[in-house]
Amino acid sequence: MYLGNLVEVIHGRELLAKAVHPYTKALMDSIFDINMDFSNPIESINGETPSPLDLPEGCPFQGRCPHCMDICKKENPALIEIETDHNVACHLFKKSKG
Numbered sequence: 001m002y003l004g005n006l007v008e009v010i011h012g013r014e015l016l017a018k019a020v021h022p023y024t025k026a027l028m029d030s031i032f033d034i035n036m037d038f039s040n041p042i043e044s045i046n047g048e049t050p051s052p053l054d055l056p057e058g059c060p061f062q063g064r065c066p067h068c069m070d071i072c073k074k075e076n077p078a079l080i081e082i083e084t085d086h087n088v089a090c091h092l093f094k095k096s097k098g
């Protein structure tokens, strides 16, 4: 969830391998592990979190997303199924066929 919006629904066991939403992926990239390679840079999520009381029109993650497009500033993406038991709300993804 991001600011009260469901952005991705996926089984926990598939999270690391199959998560696709930019926010989910950014969260996965921010996990610390004592066995991690600390020579690799630790990624942070750029931008400011908007007030939940004054969300922008469109996608609530737009101000922090490196993939933001024009449509993201106009339409809040609907949660769609991109594969069985995997739903995402992001304009980068279209509903799978069949």
Ligand code: SF4
Pocket (backbone or CB within 6 Å): 021, 022, 023, 059, 060, 061, 062, 063, 065, 066, 067, 068, 069, 072, 077, 089, 090, 091, 092
């Ligand atoms: S809808 Fe647009 S701004 Fe929102 S997460 Fe997807 S690409 Fe980023």
